Amino acid sequence: MSINPNPELLVKLLSPRATLPAYQSAGAAGLDLSACLPAETESLTIRPGEILLVPTGLAIAVPPGFEGQVRARSGLATKHGIGLPNAPGTIDSDYRGELKVAVINFSTKPFEITHALRIAQLVVAPVAKADIRVVSDLGETTRGAGGFGSTGLSSTIEVRGGTALQSGVPGATTLQGGDAVSPKGAGPAPLTSR
Secondary structure, eight states: OOOOSSOOOEEEESSTTOOOOBOSSTTOSSEEEEOOOOTTOOEEEEOTTOEEEEEEEEEEEOOTTEEEEEEOOHHHHHHHOEEOTTSSEEEOTTOOSEEEEEEEEOSSSOEEEETTOEEEEEEEEEOOOOOOOOOSOOOOOSSTTOOSSTTOSOOEEEEETTEEEEEOSTTOOEEETTEEEOOOSSSOOOOOOO
16 A cells, blocks of 8 residues: 555634644644634633643544644743643544644743644654454563663664664664674763774
8 A cells, every 4th residue: 555645634724713734844744733712812821730722723634544643843842841741642534623732831930822823733644553463472572571761771882984883772783784783881882983
């Protein structure tokens, strides 16, 4: 099955005040989503630690075989501490209700959400539907049942012949041009050249 690299996103305006989703640059991966507040509401204040559901005034139809991923905007996150509590949020292809964005204030100051403020971005991405099969054995891997930080926090990097070789798994071996390179142990290794 081939995936259309430019799927059509159908958009229904639920309010005359709604702003159409838009890419802000030629290379942007996400369409910016804007707040759509009622005319009588100048702004919404989101207090530190608070979660608000912000309306967009839009309903969308994501094409079958795709999902809409709602993600935080990096500028709001880094400058104001505004993010999404469920990032990325998923818009399923069969959902037809109003697109609303759950936002959270991670900062220590209140933040004002005004009408038409770009509050999130929407990435349209392909999805795979898995066939479920019950088995008695899943097979062995080096990692096994290790989870929740079992691979550590640091990556080990060694430079050989001007090329950086990296491994984040303790004891793993990275191959480059027939040379086997083993990690230098726990913790970050200094960049060295041979």
